[in-house]
Each structure stands twice: as C-alpha cells, then as structure tokens.
Amino acid sequence: MQRTAAATDTIVTCESITRRYEGHGGNTNTTVTALDGVTLAVPAGELVGVSGPSGSGKSTLLHLLAALDTPTDGTVHVAGENTTTLSDRERAHLRLTSIGIVFQRFHLLSGLSARANVALPLVELGMSKSERRTRAAELLDRVGLGDRVMHTPSELSGGEQQRVAIARALATDPDVVVADEPTGELDTETGRRILDLFTDAASDGAAVIVASHDQPTINHMNRTLHLRDGVRTDA
Ligand code: ADP
Numbered sequence: 085m086q087r088t089a090a091a092t093d094t095i096v097t098c099e100s101i102t103r104r105y106e107g108h109g110g111n112t113n114t115t116v117t118a119l120d121g122v123t124l125a126v127p128a129g130e131l132v133g134v135s136g137p138s139g140s141g142k143s144t145l146l147h148l149l150a151a152l153d154t155p156t157d158g159t160v161h162v163a164g165e166n167t168t169t170l171s172d173r174e175r176a177h178l179r180l181t182s183i184g185i186v187f188q189r190f191h192l193l194s195g196l197s198a199r200a201n202v203a204l205p206l207v208e209l210g211m212s213k214s215e216r217r218t219r220a221a222e223l224l225d226r227v228g229l230g231d232r233v234m235h236t237p238s239e240l241s242g243g244e245q246q247r248v249a250i251a252r253a254l255a256t257d258p259d260v261v262v263a264d265e266p267t268g269e270l271d272t273e274t275g276r277r278i279l280d281l282f283t284d285a286a287s288d289g290a291a292v293i294v295a296s297h298d299q300p301t302i303n304h305m306n307r308t309l310h311l312r313d314g315v316r317t318d319a
Contacts, residue, residue, distance in 0.1 A: 095259050095291035096126040096149055101158035103144050103314075118144040119155070120314040126291040128259075131282060133302045134295040136311035142295040143264060145311065149293055150185045150262040151175045163259040180208055184253030184285075186263035192237040192245055192252075198224055199233040202252045209256060223251035228277055243269040250278055254285060261285055261292040267301050279304045 103119040119141045126132050134142050147153040148160050151167045152175075160167045163182040167175060179185065192201045202220035211219070224233050227247040229240075237245050246269050253261060261282060267275035279301060282292045294301060302308050310318040 094125050094127050095163055096124070096293070097159075097161040098122055098124045098145075098148070098155075099159045101148060101155040101160060103141075103148065103153070104156045118314050119148075119311075121158070122311075122314070122316055123319070124309060124316070126260075126293060128289045128291055129286050130307075131286050131292045131294070131305045133305035133308035134293060134311065135297070135302055135308055136317075140311040141314040142311055144314075146187075146262050146264050146293065146295055149260065150183055150187075151178050152185070180205060181256070182259045184256065184258035184261040184290075186246075186250050186253045186261070186266045188264055188268070192248055194237050197234045197236055198229060198240065198248045198251075201237070201248055202255050205252065205256050219255060220251070223255050224248070226277075226281060227251045228274055243271070243274065246270065247274070247278070250281065254281060257288065257290075258285075259290055261290050261294075263292075263294045265296055265298070266294060267296065267298050272300070275300065 100121050100123050101119055102117065102121055105116045105118060107114040107116060122145065134145060136142055148155055149162065151162055154168045162178065165178050167178065170178065199217065199220045202223050203216040206216040206219060221233055224230060227250055229244060229247055232240060232244060240248065246266070250266060267278055270278060282294065286292050294305065296302055308318070309316060
C-alpha cells in the first residue's frame with residue numbers, strides 16, 4: 085500500500101483549535117471548553133504522547149485528530165486534508181484510507197472472527213480475499229494472537245480484543261495512528277510488543293499519537309504533549 089505523504093511531511097497539523105461542548109444544566113445553558121487554542125504539528129515518523137489529568141481534553145483532542153469530530157474554532161489537517169471542510173462522508177473516507185484508530189471501546193463486530201474484524205477495512209479498500217486473509221493473519225501474529233485468528237470477540241479477553249483492535253487499526257498502513265490508552269489492559273511484555281508495532285509504523289512514515297497514563301508507554305514516545313484544562317502546558 086502506498087502512503088499519501090513522503091517521510092519528511094507534516095502529517096498532522098492543528099492550528100489554534102478550540103472545542104466547546106454546549107450543554108444544558110437545569111435552567112442554564114452550560115458550555116464546556118474542552119480544548120482551548122491548542123496548536124501542534126506531527127511529522128511523519130514521530131511518536132507523540134499526550135498526557136494530562138482526567139478531564140484535561142485528551143480524548144477530545146484524539147477525536148479531532150482521528151477526524152471523528154471537528155473543532156469549534158481553528159483548523160485540523162490530517163494527511164493533507166482539512167478535516168473542518170470535509171463532509172461526514174469525506175471524513176469517513178479519510179479515516180478509512182489514512183487513519184488507524186485505537187479507542188477504549190473496541191468496536192469489534194461480535195459475529196466476526198478476529199481475522200475478519202482485522203480484514204474489514206481491507207474489504208472496503210478493495211483488496212482481494214486471499215490478500216486480506218494473509219494480511220490480517222500476519223497482523224494478528226504480530227500482536228501475539230496468531231493462535232486466535234478464528235476466535236470471535238466474546239471468546240477473547242479484554243486485552244486480546246484490544247490487540248485485535250490494534251491489528252485492525254494498523255492493517256491499512258495508515259498515515260496517522262491515534263490511540264487512547266492502547267496498553268492499558270496489557271501485561272508488560274504484550275504492551276512492549278504493541279509499542280514496537282507503533283515504532284514500526286512510525287519507521288514506515290506514520291505519525292503516531294498516543295494518549296496514556298502508563299509511564300513506560302509515555303517514555304517510549306519521541307515527545308509528550310501535556311494538557312491541563314484544555315491547554316497545552318508543555319509548549
Ligand atoms: P480527558 O480525555 O482528558 O479525560 P475529555 O476530552 O474527555 O478529557 O474531556 C474534557 C472536558 O470536556 C471535560 O470537562 C469533559 O467533561 C468535557 N466533555 C467531553 N466530552 C463531552 C461531551 N460530549 N459533552 C459535554 N462535555 C464533554
């Protein structure tokens with residue numbers, strides 16, 4: 085699969101992004117500013133950690149980087165596309181072709197085997213069945229599930245399901261990998277294996293962004309961006 089950007093490109097750029105959530109607290113309207121004027125750029129090949137206390141805006145930022153959401157103000161560019169100007173359908177296509185997403189709710193399809201779950205994005209990319217099976221089995225092997233390829237999610241532990249989700253996220257060779265606590269449920273050895281996979285993805289030219297409270301995971305990153313109350317405190 086061909087990447088859309090050369091290894092020296094900036095793959096992710098956020099310019100002064102703000103995300104407000106409008107809420108309704110009793111009789112008064114409440115607005116939460118989850119992110120407030122955050123700027124960042126992530127070049128190809130870089131592993132960037134995101135840390136900060138609960139409620140500091142980490143998930144909000146990851147959703148914006150994964151093109152699952154758009155900012156209230158400011159712009160987000162991912163793999164050459166300005167996500168703020170795309171339609172929902174165009175953003176879905178960008179996610180499919182360019183972004184690997186690992187979030188805590190795994191979103192695996194319960195009726196499908198681990199292999200079929202990993203192969204799913206490859207179906208949409210038009211890859212042949214035999215290529216899909218080979219690719220999915222190879223990815224599952226790399227996350228340590230080579231002997232579980234035909235298990236359905238309910239036959240797998242939480243940590244194993246998480247690894248299936250990671251294999252699926254990496255199956256398309258995405259330009260950007262966005263992960264929220266990817267090693268949270270994993271033992272030390274398996275966590276290290278996943279971090280090595282992220283390093284491989286970065287070596288292949290991906291921009292990898294990982295929110296985590298796990299110190300070994302944060303230590304593995306090239307740099308870490310700290311958030312507090314929706315503001316970067318490391319900049
Ligand atoms: P973190 O991931 O660091 O815990 P979040 O990005 O989830 O932080 O949340 C940042 C702030 O935005 C918090 O105050 C949270 O309550 C609020 N928030 C997050 N999502 C929503 C939402 N959908 N509606 C309203 N407020 C939200």
